[in-house]
Amino acid sequence: MTTEELTNDVLKALDEIRPFLNHDGGDISLVSIEDGKHVTVRLEGACTNCSVNQMTLKAGVETTVKKFAPQIETVVNVE
Known part of the structure; x- marks a missing residue:
């Protein structure tokens, strides 16, 4: 799989979630993909101060x- 294909996937x-x-006033953006195994994202809007954002990150x-x-x-x- 190419880097471009992985990024698209x-x-x-992220488009699915x-x-x-958005429904809760938040958003998410892709920051980087390291070594084809580790994704860094940025939770935005209401998600930045949400008390359950780590659960959202892992579970969702x-x-x-x-x-x-x-x-x-x-x-x-x-952050």
Whole structure:
């Protein structure tokens, strides 16, 4: 898989979860993909101060990203 294909898969995953974040006044953007295994995202809007953002990140974002790109091992949020 090329870097471009991986990036597209991760962006598709973020597009899938974005409506749920938007509903709560938040958003998400892709910051980087390191070594084809580690994704860094930025939770935005209401998500930055949300008390459950780490749960959202692991349960929602990471699960969705891994569904689209199974080779991804971690998803972290940069603040």
